[in-house]
Amino acid sequence: MSDLTALVIPVFNEAYVIGSVIDEIRRTGDYLIIVVDDGSSDDTWQQARQKNVLALRHRLNRGKGAAIKTGILAANLLAADIIVTMDGDGQHDPADIAPLVEPIRAGHCDVVLGSRLLDRQEMPRVKVIANWAGNFFTWVLYGIWVSDSQSGFRAYSRHAALIIDTRADKYEYDSKVIREIKDNRLRFGEVQIHTRYTEYSMGKKHKQGLINGLVTLFRMIWKMIA
Amino acid sequence: MLGGIHLYQVVVVAISSVMLFQGIKEFVSRETGQTVLKLLVRLAVWGGMALIAIYPNFTLFMARVIGIEGNINAVILTGFLFVFLIIFKLLSAIEKIEQNISEITRKQSIHDAHEQIEKLQKEIKEKRAKE
Incomplete structure (x- = not known):
């Protein structure tokens, strides 16, 4: 029996690219595609629906982490064997899905993290520094060093998807998953992924910038005390 | 002041005790989001406040170390x-x-x-x- 792999794509105002992202994914394999529209003000949800995928819609914008959790919940309801999360802005290359899920399929890992930093040549220098800072604080707060703690391109086994439980709704979700890996003693690995930094994806306002990064760090520290 | 105990000491110790109790209870019952590090931070913050309230002279030591007095x-x-x-x-x-x-x-x-x-x-x- 072949494994059912679900792709969870959290999106916010991605009407311009979501259709082509879905088409590109379909050309690389037979996946169950779940798009979670996180309260977009444009017609992202309608665009996704037209592509005959499971298109879920948050009536309010709740953050990337919240959208991923909704997608994972839907994938669990559909009894997916492997769940992959990827960004909906076209930065992630669907050709990387197969190598990402392979360690789970082989039974070597529960979680596989896509890493942009295993090959730094593709990444702008400012992003390398920001990611290193993210990795450092993730290590300080959660105790595991990974090469790309902020990557949204990840794969989870069904076991991991059921067990991972975090309250993080915003960008700190990616780091909180690292903590869950440690707390639940999940087996994890890292696989190099290729990122396409287009004018469109780099120009988006809601991406994790310096201010958002500091807010994310504050949220991570705050949740240690509160 | 009552028997050498000030009102602020009672208030601070009471609040700190509640927060410490909640933190330990949540950690022991393994509620979502509770980690050893979080428990340690809580113990340091609220325990520190209780310590200062119970042993005010500890602030003299702190004042000497930090350099602010009065x-x-x-x-x-x-x-x-x-x-x-x-x-x-x-x-x-x-x-x-x-x-x-x-x-x-x-x-x-x-x-x-x-x-x-x-x-x-x-x-x-x-x-x-x-x-």
Whole structure:
């Protein structure tokens, strides 16, 4: 029996690219595609629906982490064997899905993290520094060093998807998953992924910038005390 | 002052005890989001406040180390403690409300798509039965 792999794509105002992202994914394999529209003000949800995928819609914008959790919940309801999360802005290359899920399929890992930093040549220098800072604080707060703690391109086994439980709704979700890996003693690995930094994806306002990064760090520290 | 005990000492120790009790209870009952590091931070913050309230002379040692001296500090410290406590509780409450909103939004989105999900569940079941 072949494994059912679900792709969870959290999106916010991605009407311009979501259709082509879905088409590109379909050309690389037979996946169950779940798009979670996180309260977009444009017609992202309608665009996704037209592509005959499971298109879920948050009536309010709740953050990337919240959208991923909704997608994972839907994938669990559909009894997916492997769940992959990827960004909906076209930065992630669907050709990387197969190598990402392979360690789970082989039974070597529960979680596989896509890493942009295993090959730094593709990444702008400012992003390398920001990611290193993210990795450092993730290590300080959660105790595991990974090469790309902020990557949204990840794969989870069904076991991991059921067990991972975090309250993080915003960008700190990616780091909180690292903590869950440690707390639940999940087996994890890292696989190099290729990122396409287009004018469109780099120009988006809601991406994790310096201010958002500091807010994310504050949220991570705050949740240690509160 | 009553028998050498000041009112602020009772208040601070009471508040710290409640916060410490809650922290330890949440950690022991393994509630979501509770980690050893979080427990240690809580013990340091609230335990530290209780320590200063019980042993005020500890502040003299701190004042010597930090380099700030004077009784007015006690007033400022109490003010800070009060404001910190209010902010702490407010932010905690806001966070809880935010989580509840997310949970309602999630349930609503799944409910809105329940027909499509049920159809997919059927298709997947049939596909697996064939295999």
